[in-house]
């Protein structure tokens with residue numbers, strides 16, 4: 001353009017005022033948004049210890065960890081064998097059984113369907129594992145998704161065996 | 171309207187000079203010129219306003235007794251039902267009021283679809299309406315969570331988990347929404363806050379909706395423009411005030427029928443069991459008014475895909491004024507569109523039925539076909555119809571179709587060549 005206007009003091013004031021206001025508004029946005037994140041009291045409850053001495057093979061218990069159910073299942077020999085036999089190509093979310101357990105007898109996983117968060121029912125479904133009634137997801141004896149809308153295997157939380165009878169989750 | 175209203179009393183004059191409220195109300199609720207041929211499908215705007223006000227008033231008084239805390243919410247609602255004076259009555263009005271609100275809004279939208287009320291020059295009225303519908307969905311969903319029954323809890327879980335479908339940020343977004351690692355007290359408190367706020371935003375949008383309506387004026391069953399300065403219009407008061415009030419009374423009788431005789435018919439019994447994060451009910455279903463969209467969500471075998479389709483099913487409505495390429499508004503003069511309209515409506519109802527069935531076997535297959543048809547209607551049928559359909563000749567004015575032959579001949583003779 002032939003008549004490009006010179007940059008004036010006023011242009012400078014305009015732009016810097018707008019820039020400072022925008023930065024200020026963004027800064028105010030941080031606490032307004034962040035207050036909704038999990039707070040200190042919620043985070044403080046982040047681990048749970050469980051006594052598993054009374055669980056016999058083929059039995060499972062459900063404990064609450066961070067407000068979520070965690071399944072602790074003492075698997076039978078048959079279930080373990082089934083979980084190991086599956087061909088990796090048959091899995092929508094490929095993962096071998098060994099990577100999902102610390103001790104093959106104990107399967108510890110978050111009992112929340114990875115589709116939309118319902119709690120799957122145990123000893124059900126086409127693969128003798130878990131079945132989620134909400135929208136029909138089938139999981140196998142290793143908690144891996146086999147059929148249905150759920151995208152991934154049931155999640156394995158961080159846990160350790162404190163001794164033979166105690167598991168610490170989280 | 172030639173009769174410009176002037177306040178009469180000294181007080182009214184004094185106020186109106188400083189704040190012309192009386193003139194404003196007079197112009198928009200009394201003198202407002204309205205096509206004289208509006209049928210009863212046009213009374214639902216007034217009915218919807220009544221529903222909104224009812225929800226706000228009953229909601230305010232419920233909020234005086236309700237406690238938004240995961241440990242106390244369920245018992246505070248039982249307290250409303252058993253101890254609070256007329257608590258059962260107020261709660262049943264509020265709970266059934268939400269259903270009545272949705273019945274009315276679906277009829278109101280179906281009316282707009284049939285008579286082409288979303289077309290030029292009324293696009294913005296329609297788009298503001300779509301936003302009102304979205305806010306209503308959000309409000310009703312969050313309201314249903316408040317009693318903290320099993321359906322409240324698991325409905326909240328399933329719906330908030332929709333956000334986990336977002337790639338990469340999904341988990342942080344859901345944790346942020348929950349204020350924790352699962353649905354619990356923090357979510358309940360924020361839902362209560364928003365459930366309280368949103369109806370007032372809806373109220374604001376309703377004002378914009380009516381404002382935008384009063385610029386071009388109402389559409390009408392013929393779908394043609396009002397002839398300026400003709401006898402096509404009548405003042406809103408008393409003609410439509412009376413018609414609206416009559417329709418409203420009929421609506422209130424039905425509403426009262428639900429409240430007094432079958433207050434829990436539209437609800438779900440599982441919601442009288444307190445929320446239990448360790449047990450999912452056998453069969454999770456949303457409130458009836460969400461069922462068609464829920465069916466679309468479940469029809470898609472992929473998590474993210476399902477969420478995208480469900481959101482698109484509503485979002486696509488906002489583009490309707492441009493998807494429908496026909497210049498003729500009313501379905502009365504569109505013989506082909508009229509048939510597709512009824513098929514679309516039947517398909518929508520079918521989706522609603524499917525949303526309540528378990529997601530297995532034949533239901534899944536029919537859901538998929540119905541979902542595809544829903545989108546085909548908007549993306550293919552409507553745009554194409556505008557080009558291929560031979561519409562019927564439009565009347566010259568609103569008065570013309572009701573004149574008898576003799577009068578019409580007389581009119582034609584006097585009409586300028």
Ligand code: HEM
Nearest residue numbers: 225226229230232233236261265268310313314316317369
């Ligand atoms: C667009 C308007 C509104 C709609 C569609 C709506 C919808 C709902 C629904 C479906 C419920 C659950 C009813 C049940 O099953 O118990 C509910 C509960 C509740 N709503 Fe609203 N609401 C609206 C406006 C309001 C407003 C403005 C307030 C407060 C000022 C409010 C306060 C409450 C309270 C305290 C509850 C819990 C008590 C109960 O469950 O009955 N609502 N609402």
Ligand code: FES
Nearest residue numbers: 113115116132135
């Ligand atoms: S939540 Fe489990 S299948 Fe949808």
